[in-house]
Amino acid sequence: MRRKWVVLVAATMVAATACSGQSEGERGEVAAPPSDPAKVSGEITVLTNRTDQISDGTLKKYADEFGKVYPRVKVKFEGLTDYEGETKIRMNTENYGDVLLIPNSLSIEQYPNFFAPLGEAGELSKKFDYTDHATVDGKVYGLSNIGVANGFVYNKAVWAKAGITDWPATPEEFVADLETIKSKTDAVPYYTNYKDGWPLTNWTNGIGSPECDPGAYDSLATTEKPWSEGSDLYAIDKLLYTIVDRELAEPDPTTTNWEDSKSQIGTGKVASMWLGSWAISQTRAAAEAAGENPDDLGFMPFPGQKDGKFCSVLRPDYQYAVNTHSDKKAAARAWIDWYITKSGQSAAEGSISSVKGAPLPDTLEAFSDNDVTLIPQHQRNKAEIDGIDKASEIGITSQQYRQKLVDVARGAADGDMDSYFAELNGKWAEARQTLGG
Amino acid sequence: MTSAQKTRAAQPAAGRRGGSPPESAAGRPPAGRRRRTAALTPWLFLAAPLTLLVMFTYIPVADMIGYSLTDWDGISPTRSYVGGENYTDLVTRPARFEVFLVSGFYLAASFVQIALALYFATVLSFNTRFRNLFKGLLFFPYLINGVAVGFVFLYFFQPDGTLDTLLRLFGVEGEHLWLGDPDLANPSLAGVSVWRFMGLNMVLFLGAIQSIPPHLYEAAALDGANRWQQFRHIIVPGIKPVISLSFILAVSGSLAVFEIPYIMTGGANGTETFVIQTVKLAFQFDKVGLASASAVVLLILIVLITWVQRRLIPEERVELS
Numbered sequence: 185m186r187r188k189w190v191v192l193v194a195a196t197m198v199a200a201t202a203c204s205g206q207s208e209g210e211r212g213e214v215a216a217p218p219s220d221p222a223k224v225s226g227e228i229t230v231l232t233n234r235t236d237q238i239s240d241g242t243l244k245k246y247a248d249e250f251g252k253v254y255p256r257v258k259v260k261f262e263g264l265t266d267y268e269g270e271t272k273i274r275m276n277t278e279n280y281g282d283v284l285l286i287p288n289s290l291s292i293e294q295y296p297n298f299f300a301p302l303g304e305a306g307e308l309s310k311k312f313d314y315t316d317h318a319t320v321d322g323k324v325y326g327l328s329n330i331g332v333a334n335g336f337v338y339n340k341a342v343w344a345k346a347g348i349t350d351w352p353a354t355p356e357e358f359v360a361d362l363e364t365i366k367s368k369t370d371a372v373p374y375y376t377n378y379k380d381g382w383p384l385t386n387w388t389n390g391i392g393s394p395e396c397d398p399g400a401y402d403s404l405a406t407t408e409k410p411w412s413e414g415s416d417l418y419a420i421d422k423l424l425y426t427i428v429d430r431e432l433a434e435p436d437p438t439t440t441n442w443e444d445s446k447s448q449i450g451t452g453k454v455a456s457m458w459l460g461s462w463a464i465s466q467t468r469a470a471a472e473a474a475g476e477n478p479d480d481l482g483f484m485p486f487p488g489q490k491d492g493k494f495c496s497v498l499r500p501d502y503q504y505a506v507n508t509h510s511d512k513k514a515a516a517r518a519w520i521d522w523y524i525t526k527s528g529q530s531a532a533e534g535s536i537s538s539v540k541g542a543p544l545p546d547t548l549e550a551f552s553d554n555d556v557t558l559i560p561q562h563q564r565n566k567a568e569i570d571g572i573d574k575a576s577e578i579g580i581t582s583q584q585y586r587q588k589l590v591d592v593a594r595g596a597a598d599g600d601m602d603s604y605f606a607e608l609n610g611k612w613a614e615a616r617q618t619l620g621g
Numbered sequence: 622m623t624s625a626q627k628t629r630a631a632q633p634a635a636g637r638r639g640g641s642p643p644e645s646a647a648g649r650p651p652a653g654r655r656r657r658t659a660a661l662t663p664w665l666f667l668a669a670p671l672t673l674l675v676m677f678t679y680i681p682v683a684d685m686i687g688y689s690l691t692d693w694d695g696i697s698p699t700r701s702y703v704g705g706e707n708y709t710d711l712v713t714r715p716a717r718f719e720v721f722l723v724s725g726f727y728l729a730a731s732f733v734q735i736a737l738a739l740y741f742a743t744v745l746s747f748n749t750r751f752r753n754l755f756k757g758l759l760f761f762p763y764l765i766n767g768v769a770v771g772f773v774f775l776y777f778f779q780p781d782g783t784l785d786t787l788l789r790l791f792g793v794e795g796e797h798l799w800l801g802d803p804d805l806a807n808p809s810l811a812g813v814s815v816w817r818f819m820g821l822n823m824v825l826f827l828g829a830i831q832s833i834p835p836h837l838y839e840a841a842a843l844d845g846a847n848r849w850q851q852f853r854h855i856i857v858p859g860i861k862p863v864i865s866l867s868f869i870l871a872v873s874g875s876l877a878v879f880e881i882p883y884i885m886t887g888g889a890n891g892t893e894t895f896v897i898q899t900v901k902l903a904f905q906f907d908k909v910g911l912a913s914a915s916a917v918v919l920l921i922l923i924v925l926i927t928w929v930q931r932r933l934i935p936e937e938r939v940e941l942s
Contacts, residue, residue, distance in 0.1 A: 291907065297698055435801075439800055439801070584889070591889070596801065
C-alpha cells in the first residue's frame, strides 16, 4: 500500500515539473499576402465546419478556381463535424491545419499564441469589416468572410392571419403582437430552442440593437451591473423573460429540436424565432421541403427604434486565421484573401460579404426597403469582457444562464426576473472586482 | 496454450527423439536461463495490459492532479502553479456541492434498480418459459450506446409523446412535462438510468445464482419451502457478496452520473450533476485547473465512501454445499 503512494507522489511530481517546464509558444511571422501568385507554392490544409460543402463538392470547385490563379498551390480540406470541440483539442499540438476558423470559445488574448498576424489593424480595417473582433495589440489575427445580421425570423402568413403587418417598434408592442397571434391562430408565437441551447446564446449577439449603439458590447467591461434598466442586456433578457412569462413560448422548452423547428416555422406552427440572418435561407428551404411557400418567411429587426429607424447589429461569422506553426503562410494567406474577396461564396449563399462596400444580399431586402440602420458591434474590450465573463461563470455567450432565465420565467426555478438579474449583477460585479476592473 | 509455450514444450521432445537416451546437460538450455525466462513470461504477458493501464489511466490521473495545482485554462501554452488555491475555492463555495443533491435521485433509483434486477434474476433462474429470450431483452438496453439512449428517451418524454400516449391507454389523461417540470425532470432521468443499467445488475445476479448448487432447492422443496422462502434463505445469502458489490457500485455510480443528463438536458432545469458542472468549468469557463481539482475531489470522495462501506459491510466468504 505504502509503495503505491510513493509511486503516485512521484508521478505527481513528474507531472508538476512537466507543467512548469513548458515555455512560451513561439510567435510566427506575419502571413502577408503574396505579391506574385506564380511564386507561391505548396499544399495547404484548410479546416472547416462545412462538411456539407465538402460532400457536395462546393469547396472543391472553389479550390479549382483558386488553382487557376495560384497554379502551384494545392488546397486540401478537412471537415470536422464537431468543429469547436475537435479544433480546440488539436490546438494543443502544432498540427491544426494551415488555415482554420478561430473557435468561438477561444479567448482573444490567446490569438497571438496560435495564429500568425495577418497585418496591421489600421490597414486591414479599411478593406474588411469586423477586423476589430480579432485584433490584438494593433495586429489582426483573423478575417471573416461573411457578416450576420440579427433579428426575428417570422412566418409572415401567420402574422398576417393575426392581422399584423407592421413590424413592432417596441418590446411591449412585440409582446402584444405575440399575444394576438396566440389568441387568433393555433401557432406557437415564439420558439426558444431551449434544449439545443445555442439559439438562446444568439440573443447576446443582439447587444447594440435596442439602443442602436455600436459600443454597447464594449461598455460591458466598464459596467458594474449589466442587467440594470437601460442597458441592452437588460432589454434583451427582459423581452425573452416576458415572452416566456406570458406563456407565449412553446409549452415544453426542454424537449425542443432545432432541425424540427425549421420546418415548424416553415409550416406556420411556430410564428417567430430569434436567429441570425443566415437562418433565413435554411428556414425557407425547410418550408419548401414541407410544401409551403418559402416567401412566407421574413426577417425583422429587434423591436426598438432610434429616431424612427430600426437598428440591427452585424457581427462576423467564423474568422479565418493562419496557423502560426505553418510553413506555408503565404499560400495560406492567399487562400483566405481569395476566398473572401474573389470566390463569390457570400453572394452564392445569400450572406452579407465582409468586404467593405459590398451590397446587401436579397434575403435582407426587407431591411433595405425599411431603411434599417445596420451597425457593427465593436469588440475592442473583448479580452477584458471574456475574462470577466469566464471568471464570473455566467457565460453570456453560452446557453446556461439563459436556460435558467427561461426556467425562472416559466416557474420551474425559484425567484423572479429582478432577483435573477440581481444575482447575475452580483456575480458580474464580483468577478470584475477580483480581476481588478 | 500460446505459440511461445508450444515451442518450448516441443523442444525437449524433439531432442529426445533424435538424441541419445541419457540426456546430456549440454543439449539442454542451462537451467538458470530457463528459470529466468520462466520468471519473465508472466511479465511479458502482463506488459501489454500494464502499459495500456499506465498510459491511459495512471499517467492521465497524475497529469490531472498536476493540473489541479495550476490555473491552466486548457489551451494556453503557459500555466502557473497556484498550490492549493483551486481546492480552497472548491471547499469555500458550498454552492458547488449542492449539485450532489441531484445524485440522491440516482441513488434512490439504484435501489429500485437492484430490487428489480434481483426479482428478474430470481424469476429467470427458475425454469421460466422463454427465459433466454427474456434475459436477452432485459440485458439489451445496456448494450445500446448512451447517446442513442438519450435521444430515444427525448422523444419518449416529449409532451404528448410516447410515454403520454402509453399512459392514455391506461386511462391516465393529460400531458406531462416529463423533462420540463422541475419536480419530474430528475426522476425521469433516473428512470432512464434504471432502464439502462438494470440488465447489467441482473446478469451479475443471475451468474451468482447459477453457482448455487441445485440440490439445495430440492432439499428445501422437500422440506416444504415455497419460492419466497427459497429466495430469502438460499438465494440472498448465497449471492450476498455480489449484492453488496452492487450497492458499492450504485453509490459511486450515482455520484458520478454524467452521460444521460448531459445528453438529454445538458444539466438545465436543475438536473446538473457534479460531473456536468466539472465539464462546464473546464470547457465553458476555461478553468481546467479548477475542474481538475473537482475531479480529484470526486475521486477522493468515492474512494472514501467505498472504504466506509467496506468497513460497515465486511466481506465474508459464503460457503455453499
